[in-house]
Amino acid sequence: MSNATIIDGKAFAAGLRARIAQAVPAFTAATGKVPGLAVVLVGDDAASAVYVASKGKATVAAGMASFEHRLPADTAQGDLIALVRQLNADDAVDGILVQLPLPKHLDEQAVVEAISPDKDVDGLTPISTGRLALGLPGLVPCTPLGSLMLLKDHIGDLSGKDAIVIGRSILVGKPMAQLLLGENCTVTIAHSRTRDLMERVQQADIVVAAVGRAEMVKGDWLKPGAVVIDVGINRLEPVNDEAKGRLVGDVDYSSALELASAITPVPGGVGPMTIACLLRNTLVAAHRRAGLADPEGL
Numbered sequence: 300m301s302n303a304t305i306i307d308g309k310a311f312a313a314g315l316r317a318r319i320a321q322a323v324p325a326f327t328a329a330t331g332k333v334p335g336l337a338v339v340l341v342g343d344d345a346a347s348a349v350y351v352a353s354k355g356k357a358t359v360a361a362g363m364a365s366f367e368h369r370l371p372a373d374t375a376q377g378d379l380i381a382l383v384r385q386l387n388a389d390d391a392v393d394g395i396l397v398q399l400p401l402p403k404h405l406d407e408q409a410v411v412e413a414i415s416p417d418k419d420v421d422g423l424t425p426i427s428t429g430r431l432a433l434g435l436p437g438l439v440p441c442t443p444l445g446s447l448m449l450l451k452d453h454i455g456d457l458s459g460k461d462a463i464v465i466g467r468s469i470l471v472g473k474p475m476a477q478l479l480l481g482e483n484c485t486v487t488i489a490h491s492r493t494r495d496l497m498e499r500v501q502q503a504d505i506v507v508a509a510v511g512r513a514e515m516v517k518g519d520w521l522k523p524g525a526v527v528i529d530v531g532i533n534r535l536e537p538v539n540d541e542a543k544g545r546l547v548g549d550v551d552y553s554s555a556l557e558l559a560s561a562i563t564p565v566p567g568g569v570g571p572m573t574i575a576c577l578l579r580n581t582l583v584a585a586h587r588r589a590g591l592a593d594p595e596g597l
Contacts, residue, residue, distance in 0.1 A: 301556035306449050306528075306563045312571035315448070315597070316361060319578050322594040323362040326585060334585035335364035336394040336420065336577070337386045341379060341405065342372035347398045354396070357574050363581060366392060372402050379405060380413045387415040393588055394420035394581035399470075417588055420580040422474065431477045436587075438580050443475035445572025446507060446528045447482070453561050454505075454526060458483040463500055465489045465516065465549070466509035471530055475507050496520075508549035518554025527555055527562040530569050 327333055336358045340351045351367065358365035368382060379397075386395045395418045401407050416426035422440040430437030450457060462484040466472035472488060479486045484505065489496055491510070500506055500520040506527045508516050513533035521527065531549030538544070548565035555562055563569050579597050586593055 303556045303559045304453070304561040306453055306561050306568060308445070308449055308563055308568040309571045311449060311452060312445070312575035315572075315575040316357065316578060318596055319575070319582055319594075320361045322582060322597065326582065326589075326591070326594070329591060330585075330589045332391070332585075332589075333362070333364045334393045334582050335366060335391045336396065336581045337366040337368065337389075337392045339368045339370065339379070339382060339386075339395070339397045341370045341374050341398070342402045344400075351398055354574055354577065357578060358581070361578050361582075363578065364391060374402075374405075376405055376409070379410055383410060383413040387413075387418060392418065393585035394418055394577075396421050396577065418584055420577055420584060422580070423469065428469070428474070431474055434481060438584060439478065440470055440474045441573045441576035441580065442471050442509075442530060442569060443478055444580075445576045446471075446475060446530060446569055447478045448576070449563060449569070449572065450505065450526065450528060451482070457505070460484045460504040461487075461502055462505035462507065463487045463489055463503040464507045464509065465493075465496070465500070466507075466511070466530070468509065471509040475509065475530075479505070479507075506550075510549050512549055513547050514549070514551040516550040516555070518551055518557050518559075521555060521558040523558050524560040525558065527559045528569060529563050529565055532565060532570065 338351050338354055340347055355365040355367055386392050395414050397410055411423045414424055416424050419427045419438050422438045427437045431439055462479045464472050464476045467488055467490045476486045476488050489499055497520045501522050506525050509530035527550055529548035529550040533547050535544035546566050583593050
């Protein structure tokens, strides 16, 4: 029998969203405006469209203004950047999120760089990335921020812990490592070329798996008592007449339960935190743009 604690990201995210909704009226009373999030979707990728719709609903539920811009797949680079610049200049918009990936003909980096760092609620501009590396206040990518919140809620003080981050993407791996360094962890960044990956994982008190390979990290890779944050979302091939395959993480959940002291499930772990942290970043951006102190408790 496993004694591992299941870290309930869904419940934590619901609490965070409730605190955000409670903080919005005070901001409106102080400034006379409602925080606003603009989401830009280019093309008709089905998964992105579902995600954008859920972001819009969550924004409105938190009492904020939601602005959706849906552009055709053949939108020109210049037109997309012109829209981003228009949103930069729009005082009703506090946060701008361009849904990635973009169609192949568009230069993602150039589009991201066009976003004002003050409205960069995805934390992806070079200025946001640099501020995180320097330990300065800035907007941090939502998934690693949510992962850190879950870790701190479960463990408390992370100081001195050995952490391994498997994956080096700009969206999750690299900013996750920076956040853990900021909490005084000793951090290893591992990836597909890492030698002796299993042995390295076995040394870690905290394992963050963000590599995008289904069930790659096995239970016997873990140090007994490790805390596991599984960022992966992978859909397996359907079996036994399933309409669609099961969603699994980057960690083999059932075997990890035997050794981990705590683990995030997939789904229901890190996933719900991403949209909650997007709302949190929008509210923080609104406060900073208005010259107000960051909202407390977020």
